[in-house]
Amino acid sequence: MKIAIASGKGGTGKTTVAVNLALALEDVQLFDCDVEEPNCNLFLDFELEPVEEVTCLVPEINPDKCTLCGNCADFCKYNALAALPIQIMFFPSLCHGCGGCSLVCPAGAIEEKPRSIGRIEKASSSQTSLKFLRGILNIGEAMATPVIRSLQRHLDESRPAIIDSPPGTACSVLAVIGGADYCVLVTESTPFGFHDFLLALEATRALNVPVGVVLNRDGLGDSRVEEFCRAEGIPILLRIPNDRMIARLYSEGIPFVKEMPDWKEKFEDMFETIKALACKSTGVQ
Incomplete structure (x- = not known):
């Protein structure tokens, strides 16, 4: 099962959700497909080794x-x-x-x-049981999609995959979402967050990919996203509060599931909900 973590704009907490979800689960893969600015490893601190050059x-x-x-x-x-x-x-x-x-x-x-337009890197297998790979687009290159396609070829179809998507709705984002079984849209209930959430939602609907929402910094802003999701029948999978402890850990590059154990169970529950929703929508197990 492939779960894309996406957002209508940058800075909403997409990578935070992807990394914490992957660390909360067992026997999963984490792919950083935000190849123009991959930053999952800022929170993982793995030693990376080259896999292939993308040409x-x-x-x-x-x-x-x-x-x-x-x-x-x-x-x-x-x-x-x-x-x-x-x-x-x-x-x-x-x-x-x-x-x-x-x-x-x-x-x-x-x-x-x-x-050469980019490269694929992976975490050393001796460091972690988590399979982590990322793509990096060479500086000055315009085409991210070929690097993403090369990265996607390393997916193990027998194991769940958490895929950190680029932000927005450009071709690189569609390349990630289009190959996913389920898409988690991370957003904030602010005017800008809501506007860009609607754009990302339109993209998932055009690709016919089932979608759920994570509300990040919940309590900041208003209730417009929640009201819209309720009216449209879109599940809110998780609420991450506007919490000082979570913000401090993020600023130090520490995934908060490591320091706040109760969140591990919340992410596990979210994963089980996603599996049930994806199975209901597409028949994917």
């Missing part, structure tokens, strides 16, 4: 064969290629690696070569 195939143009016909530049909808009178210019950061330019080149002047 994207990009064109390499042979000037001796190129006839400057411009077919490649005309084909590229991302403007990664530009046809000039004396050469074809290539902008690697704009290339999506579709390979179409090589197909439309009549002279066979384009060959695809791999270019």
Whole structure:
């Protein structure tokens, strides 16, 4: 079973929920798919080792064969290629690696070569029973989705997986939610939190993924999220209060299930609720 932890915006407590949920359970996997800024390991402090380099195939143009016909530049909808009178210019950061330019080149002047865009890392197996992997997008790269796809290939389908999604509703988020059996939306009952929660909820509905809500910093703001969820029949899975102790532990990089044992049981109960809801919605065991 794959559970995506998502949010309409950053800073709502998505990573806090993902890490504490994973630590409260046995024999689970934790995947940090927020590849532009992975921060689960700030709370885990695992020693990480490389798993693989993620590459994207990009064109390499042979000037001796190129006839400057411009077919490649005309084909590229991302403007990664530009046809000039004396050469074809290539902008690697704009290339999506579709390979179409090589197909439309009549002279066979384009060959695809791999270019590194990120990497996958994992926790040393001798350190923990928790299987933890994360993806990291190289600085300056625009395409997070290929790194997420590579990370998802390491999922063990026989074990539950907690997946920390990027915030928002961009393509990288949809890549995570679309492959999940259930989505937990973490939000705050504030005007900004409610607005962005609605955007994230719309994304889950478009992907037909069952969803529940965690209210973080409960007691701060108003009741608009709770009232909306009640009206729409969306379960509120957990309430995390606006608690000074939880905030202090977070600021020190300490998952609060380690210092507040009663929360371990609350996260375990939330997991059992999710399993029952997911089974009811999709038949996933």
